[in-house]
Amino acid sequence: xxxRIEGLTVGYGRSAVLQGVDLTIDDGEIVVVAGxxxxxxxxxxxxxxxxxxxxxxxxxxxxxxxRGPSRERALVxxxxxxxxxxTALRNVELPLALRGVSKVERRALARSWLxxxxxxxxxxxxxxxxxGGMRQRVQLARTLAQAPKLVLMDEPFGALDxxxxxxxxxxxxxxxxxxxTTTIFVTHDVDEAVLLGDRAVVLGAGxxxxxxxxxxxxxxx
Numbered sequence: 001x002x003x004r005i006e007g008l009t010v011g012y013g014r015s016a017v018l019q020g021v022d023l024t025i026d027d028g029e030i031v032v033v034a035g036x037x038x039x040x041x042x043x044x045x046x047x048x049x050x051x052x053x054x055x056x057x058x059x060x061x062x063x064x065x066x067r068g069p070s071r072e073r074a075l076v077x078x079x080x081x082x083x084x085x086x087t088a089l090r091n092v093e094l095p096l097a098l099r100g101v102s103k104v105e106r107r108a109l110a111r112s113w114l115x116x117x118x119x120x121x122x123x124x125x126x127x128x129x130x131x132g133g134m135r136q137r138v139q140l141a142r143t144l145a146q147a148p149k150l151v152l153m154d155e156p157f158g159a160l161d162x163x164x165x166x167x168x169x170x171x172x173x174x175x176x177x178x179x180x181t182t183t184i185f186v187t188h189d190v191d192e193a194v195l196l197g198d199r200a201v202v203l204g205a206g207x208x209x210x211x212x213x214x215x216x217x218x219x220x221x
Contacts, residue, residue, distance in 0.1 A: 007057035032197030
């Protein structure tokens with residue numbers, strides 16, 4: 001799934017969070033959007049997801065304008081968003097159940113993805129019985145079980161310790177490349193940008209920071 005952002009502005013006048021952002025992402029590409037807190041990274045993701053009104057410009061996904069949320073676009077947050085009363089397996093199953101997927105099929109898919117993220121032995125555990133990294137793996141399984149064509153990740157590892165974060169970064173890169181899923185990954189961490197992305201885009205004060213982006217591109221080599 002390709003993404004084309006043309007002259008994207010969100011907000012008005014001096015209160016605009018994004019101003020005239022242009023960005024093209026190819027099918028299957030992992031693009032990291034880096035920049036300091038408050039520069040508009042999360043706003044960009046939500047605009048692509050169809051969750052925010054656009055003041056001017058447009059977002060095209062596979063050539064079609066984004067006019068609202070879609071099952072083909074999945075948003076992953078720092079907060080895992082798991083329902084505390086549902087087991088890991090049933091959390092992964094939930095969006096499939098809401099789409100009317102049969103119990104047999106959704107259970108098989110959920111188990112397959114829990115196994116893929118290394119949690120096959122924890123399917124009956126409740127979120128409170130899992131570590132932060134394990135809960136994020138459940139969220140990843142839940143997201144990918146829906147077979148989205150575009151994954152939007154909003155600093156999903158920001159609350160994890162360094163060791164768990166490194167493990168999750170490796171897992172995400174492996175799985176996303178294996179599935180060929182187009183991905184926009186937001187971070188303020190330069191090391192994470194270098195590790196995860198095919199390419200990095202740097203935002204500063206709501207605009208693409210060309211100078212910093214060139215420096216980061218040179219580091220990524």
